[in-house]
Amino acid sequence: MSSYHLPVIVFTSVLLSACQTPLDPIQIETNRIVQQTINNIVYVEGGSFMMGDFGVWETDEYGEKYFLHWSSDKDDDYLHKVTLDSFSINKYEVTWEEFDAFSVATGREIYYPNKWFHLPNIPAYMPNWYEAKAYCDWLAEQSGLAFDMPTEAQWEYAARSRGQNLPFATNDGMIDLKGSNIKGWSDSQKEPMVGDYYPPNPLGLHHMSGNVGEYVKDWFSEDYYKLSPENNPLNIVAAIKRTYRGGSNASSSRFHLTMRRYYVEPKKEHYVGLRCVANVKQLLK
Numbered sequence: 001m002s003s004y005h006l007p008v009i010v011f012t013s014v015l016l017s018a019c020q021t022p023l024d025p026i027q028i029e030t031n032r033i034v035q036q037t038i039n040n041i042v043y044v045e046g047g048s049f050m051m052g053d054f055g056v057w058e059t060d061e062y063g064e065k066y067f068l069h070w071s072s073d074k075d076d077d078y079l080h081k082v083t084l085d086s087f088s089i090n091k092y093e094v095t096w097e098e099f100d101a102f103s104v105a106t107g108r109e110i111y112y113p114n115k116w117f118h119l120p121n122i123p124a125y126m127p128n129w130y131e132a133k134a135y136c137d138w139l140a141e142q143s144g145l146a147f148d149m150p151t152e153a154q155w156e157y158a159a160r161s162r163g164q165n166l167p168f169a170t171n172d173g174m175i176d177l178k179g180s181n182i183k184g185w186s187d188s189q190k191e192p193m194v195g196d197y198y199p200p201n202p203l204g205l206h207h208m209s210g211n212v213g214e215y216v217k218d219w220f221s222e223d224y225y226k227l228s229p230e231n232n233p234l235n236i237v238a239a240i241k242r243t244y245r246g247g248s249n250a251s252s253s254r255f256h257l258t259m260r261r262y263y264v265e266p267k268k269e270h271y272v273g274l275r276c277v278a279n280v281k282q283l284l285k
Helices: 003-018 025-039 096-105 129-143 152-159
Strands: 041-044 047-051 056-059 065-068 080-084 087-090 214-219 242-245 261-264
Touching (some): 025 041, 041 152, 047 152, 080 152, 096 129, 129 214
Antiparallel strands (some): 041 087, 242 261
């Protein structure tokens, strides 16, 4: 039997074993959310790219060329080669429906119940980094697949549609000032939008620029790019803060760059969201 179908077979076997006894409503909802997640997975073929602020070369009035950074930050300036194995990533950010199912299944209190932004198909805010990690770990446990938070390198590679020089994770890599692919250049959204409100990037992923920021697995270090290994990098050196990516609806769209790095204290609440990856080298479907 072809290994192409292996990941789906693994999850199916989990369901079949569970079906030997009647399922309770919580497990039925859990299975539905897991299958929904698998259905929304996008395969990302591995490869190499130059991670960091790739910038753009401009020409001044005297014909002299100069390099212009996209980001005003210094921690993303150091371009360095990264090579990644293939993986899969969710085309949408984790929604309140999905996070609520996890909370119920694991005996957690519903986070922000009855808030105006707490709607089933709207991206959820994670209580903190650790709860975001717990959600991806729960998907792994329930599915039998290697779900996890994306590394910072995986996130950027996917946002840039396999490492292309695309400053924004929109359908054309730029911002349409009329707002067709992201809120206008100097504007911010009043609230997160439903997962497919704006068109996806060329890889098929929605809202990796803007909407809600997204936690990644790495600890944050300003000089990590100078120390990063080439193959499948992950900053595991404990620090004060964790990294997140993508910007948020609360900031102007011009800051939602594919290479820009953000950081927060992992135990605190920061109105940051999440999308999980599946670290399998085959297509999931």
